[in-house]
Amino acid sequence: MLAIVAELSRRGVPDLWFVASSRYQADIEAAATNSKINFLPLDEPGERRVEVVDGELLALLQRGQMRTDGLVEFTRRHIDFTRSVDGYQRTLDIIDSLDPACMVIDVLTYPAIDAAMTRGTPFALTVPAMPSTAARTPWDYPSPMSDLPRRMSIIQFASNVLFKLRTAMAVATQTPIIEFTKKRKAMGIKNPGGAPANYVDAATLVLTSSVFGVEYEFPVPPQVNLVGAFVSEASIGRLEDSSLSQWLDDNASVIYMGFGTMMQLSPSQISALLGLIEQLGPKHKFLWKVSAAQQKLLPAASELPSNLRIENWVPSQLDVLAHPHVRAFVTHGGSNGFHESIYFGKPVLVMPAWLDCYGIARRAVDSGVGLAVRRPADVTSEELVGMLTRLLTEDAFKERAEYWSARVREAGGASRAADLVLKMATPSHQ
Template sequence: MGANRRPILFVSYAESGLLNPLLVLAGELSRREVPDLWFATDEKARGDIAAAAVGSPVEFASLGDTVSQMSAVTWDDETYAEVTQRSRFKAHRAVIKHSFAPESRIEKYRSLEKVVEEIQPALMVIESMCQFGYELAITKGIPFVLGVPFVPSNVLTSHVPFAKSYTPSGFPVPHSGLPGNMTLRQRIENQLFRVRTLGMFMTSSVRKVVEEDNRIRKELGIAPEARQMMARIDHAEQVLCYSVPELDYPFPMHEKMRLVGTMVPPLPQAPDDDEVSEWLSAQKSVVYMGFGTITRLTREEVASLVEVARRLDAEGHQVLWKLPREQQELLPPAEELPANLRIESWVPSQLDVLAHPNVKVFFTHAGGNGYHEGLYFGKPLVVRPLWVDCDDQAIRGQDFGVSLTLDRPETVDTEDVLDKITRVLDEPSFTERAEHFAGLLRDAGGRTAAADLLLGLPALATD
């Protein structure tokens, strides 16, 4: 390897909500003709990595097929019901139960280890949920940057009592969906959330998994310091968070945290998508409904949303609904659909849709990317939170005046949805607040600021 080579290796799961921000960052570096860019992820994302290379090459390093425990889109319906139930703690517990599978990391860790041996990266950029990625970086002593698609407190707050945490005592626990200003009952609930999480790891069934985890860590040669509660923060060179401080409850920000705002590529992202863009331009007011890649709707919920669209027609609003093809079989016959409803199995660019001035409201599950993308374009939100971090973003959005959350998110009640959409459409304060945060997110610099920060790190310095 040449003395002046400084390879950068991106590492992520292949889930779009985790992968996409790093693709934007890799694309920005490619646009700047930065050499020796690599991206390690599952085989199914090979095409996405190829598309990120708009200047210098972004080489794909396959980590093999997707492992079910690491991919929520592959979970069966019973597991999906468990992880999306409305008891926030039970849903949190179910996510841990289904994703804490130490043996599933073995193949990924070893595959990444081979990639690292071949590439010898000067720097790794690792998505925050990719445990095997930052464990390997810490073990091998490779400088790394952590990428975070959630609000910053999500990775700085401990889930259990008595553990290291970089937010104040009493701060809302991630996945609890609790507000910053809590009632006495909510403060007790917040503490119980931590205690119950700790208690879960003391049960005999989970202790066996922990013992297996310890055995596998030893077998793989993972350094003990990689297991520390805040290892991914403490050992990172920097933590890139795709948010701004004002979209989280206030706390002293960690010195490594760099808040760069929403990661958005140059637009239009899909310049050839004339059909959808022309349709949007022909409307006056559009409600965009998009619930990510994990949400699974029932026939009754689909029927309720069709009725919502029908009743919005009377008020002069159009509805664009991104509904996966496999769920479109739940729709009523085409002749029974309202004329103001346009359904797409996939929009080439959700960002292009949200950027359109005729889109007035974003009805979303409030995942980390969707939440920040909607606000980046000044769109107020109506939220049906799906799981874990979605509840945290939903309560912050409501507290900051940019969104309303369904009263009954465990279902899709027509009156409930219609009430929230109508209020957000009719009350100017929601749009005004969303546009305020749009300015903050844009000023944070996004992909440009993130790329500048990476390229300024000592690990990439050349003689």
């Protein structure tokens, strides 16, 4: 979303409005260049505000692939009827006030999508993930929450079907989805169950990551566009942190490690990663983005490997991945980071965290751009050393990453997304 609005601002498009939580206001307004990005807060009343993702949910999600417990809890937290109605009504008021030509909405912000559908406002959905996570897929298509390949054995096919059935049953019986759907239907909401595929069908435009070949191909409706990665070349430059920039310049072989903003590594996973870093030193240097909370699980600074640099925040992950000395990316398998790494032709080592991260791990292997940890909860330093050594020494991984980099760049990224949004906003010019 931020990459798209920044691209629109760079082109001088007037009357841009961004509605989000007030904690993002500074970052959103700072993205403006040639036209202003107006900000409107969309905060919940303090007494009802809850964290959709916390440590308890993360622990459930990280138990492994093809499990329903984490998904059920994730779904339960997203179907709070009161929060849904509040967000829906506030968005209706905003639409009535601004009368937008079109809206660009994140696929998980369903109250805003509901409001756009109610008012008949043309809208684009951003799906910063594989298209298979939101669009309708064939029955024999692997679940995004598995690491199953596109061509499955009979046993794999059966397990995939059973998992889909088990998931549907668990959500129906262990969450208030049925009552939630009934209440929303009574309000006249057009997609009362909040099914992502129904939102995709109703959208004028859908912008999603990846390209077919990395993503397993399947039929998509004409409004679905795979833009590769939400990257704008105009936003890539030299790191603002001069110290980090110089450190990257000074070291010829750097591995970047980043596990997103939500994944919480276990002590055993941290130990395995530290073992990896130590065993591949001093030739290879490691840049590890670690939150302040997770740094409390690390040894004292004097006990850390000498070839490791720790940052609690990296100003621009794009600029790090773009640096010629960065040779590989170790990641939890988040879609944005995965596709950004491919964009810059860098092989990936995926230690999947939850949900669609397992599907991304499989696609990294099948497309030839990387390797994946099979059982991330039990990963060892020896396993990581073996896989990363292969990524650094076998030319095939770099060659495939560069091949798919070209395909991802051809998909257009944030620039093509902006083109499509502008075309949607001015249909008379089509």
